[in-house]
Amino acid sequence: MSSLDLALQRALAVRLNLQISLSQFPIVEEWMDIHLDRWLEHNPMPTDMPNGMSSSYLAMIGADLNRVWWGAWGHPSGFIPKMADYFKLCNIAKSDARALDQIGEHLEPTLVGSWIGVWGKKVTTGWHFLDPHPWSKIEEMFGTHEAKFTLKKWVEDHAIDHIDRFAQSIGEEPFSEIEIPVSGATVDEQVETVSLAFQHFTGSPLSLALASRLRNVPAPELALSVRVRGGKIARLGVLAPGPNVADVQVLCADAKVECDPKLGRMVGSLGQSIARVEYGRAGERAGVDVYVVPGDPQSREAVAASAPNDAN
Numbered sequence: 001m002s003s004l005d006l007a008l009q010r011a012l013a014v015r016l017n018l019q020i021s022l023s024q025f026p027i028v029e030e031w032m033d034i035h036l037d038r039w040l041e042h043n044p045m046p047t048d049m050p051n052g053m054s055s056s057y058l059a060m061i062g063a064d065l066n067r068v069w070w071g072a073w074g075h076p077s078g079f080i081p082k083m084a085d086y087f088k089l090c091n092i093a094k095s096d097a098r099a100l101d102q103i104g105e106h107l108e109p110t111l112v113g114s115w116i117g118v119w120g121k122k123v124t125t126g127w128h129f130l131d132p133h134p135w136s137k138i139e140e141m142f143g144t145h146e147a148k149f150t151l152k153k154w155v156e157d158h159a160i161d162h163i164d165r166f167a168q169s170i171g172e173e174p175f176s177e178i179e180i181p182v183s184g185a186t187v188d189e190q191v192e193t194v195s196l197a198f199q200h201f202t203g204s205p206l207s208l209a210l211a212s213r214l215r216n217v218p219a220p221e222l223a224l225s226v227r228v229r230g231g232k233i234a235r236l237g238v239l240a241p242g243p244n245v246a247d248v249q250v251l252c253a254d255a256k257v258e259c260d261p262k263l264g265r266m267v268g269s270l271g272q273s274i275a276r277v278e279y280g281r282a283g284e285r286a287g288v289d290v291y292v293v294p295g296d297p298q299s300r301e302a303v304a305a306s307a308p309n310d311a312n
Contacts, residue, residue, distance in 0.1 A: 073113025145231030
């Protein structure tokens with residue numbers, strides 16, 4: 001089998017796994033299916049990409065199964081035509097389209113894509129750039145508001161010179177989201193920085209239990225996800241390398257948030273393992289999300305082995 005055939009086979013498996021997973025989410029109502037299917041259909045296949053390149057996919061599952069997010073990205077020449085058609089079907093506002101064009105010209109990204117999510121009984125969609133960009137360029141894109149100055153102070157105080165991801169939603173009450181690295185050479189140093197970040201952005205540091213749990217990550221690869229809406233910091237999250245489902249369950253207990261007993265089965269049906277986990281706080285609400293690279297699901301034996309834990 002050729003490399004292109006293998007890439008096509010994997011792309012089809014990803015789409016099928018994502019579609020099948022929808023039936024397991026009670027929050028995904030029937031009317032939402034068309035929006036999620038439309039998004040899937042408007043991601044390029046390997047035959048649409050230069051030299052048969054594959055698209056990258058990531059799926060997020062709220063630990064309480066009350067949030068779903070799908071994202072895809074790749075080379076601009078393959079994604080931009082598909083994104084243009086997709087956003088046209090979404091009736092993208094002229095202001096949103098203009099922002100995408102202007103920011104794209106300003107940043108000249110090498111990895112672009114779109115995303116879609118379901119939470120709060122709504123379907124939200126948008127676009128993102130997945131390659132690093134200098135903070136100086138990002139700063140120029142923000143107007144004069146409280147969130148910009150809060151971000152600027154953090155970046156300058158901690159000598160952050162770049163961001164790793166920029167995302168934007170479209171539609172009503174749009175938000176921007178940036179992912180920034182956490183300074184610190186060791187896990188302990190990074191966890192301390194993260195706790196300071198929660199104090200800075202939300203007014204309350206990490207709990208001692210959460211800080212202790214994050215110190216168990218295998219490498220100092222923590223990152224912050226900062227969401228800006230209406231000129232204010234709307235949400236802050238900390239991203240950590242992927243643990244196993246049992247560790248996520250303990251993390252949820254430490255964070256005092258719900259973890260649905262079917263989470264392990266959901267992860268197993270989507271892919272091989274958890275790529276990243278995120279603890280996020282938005283106002284008085286908090287939650288834990290897990291990110292899975294969708295593809296070949298775990299073997300039937302592996303999924304079956306996790307079933308007793310799911311029933312607890």
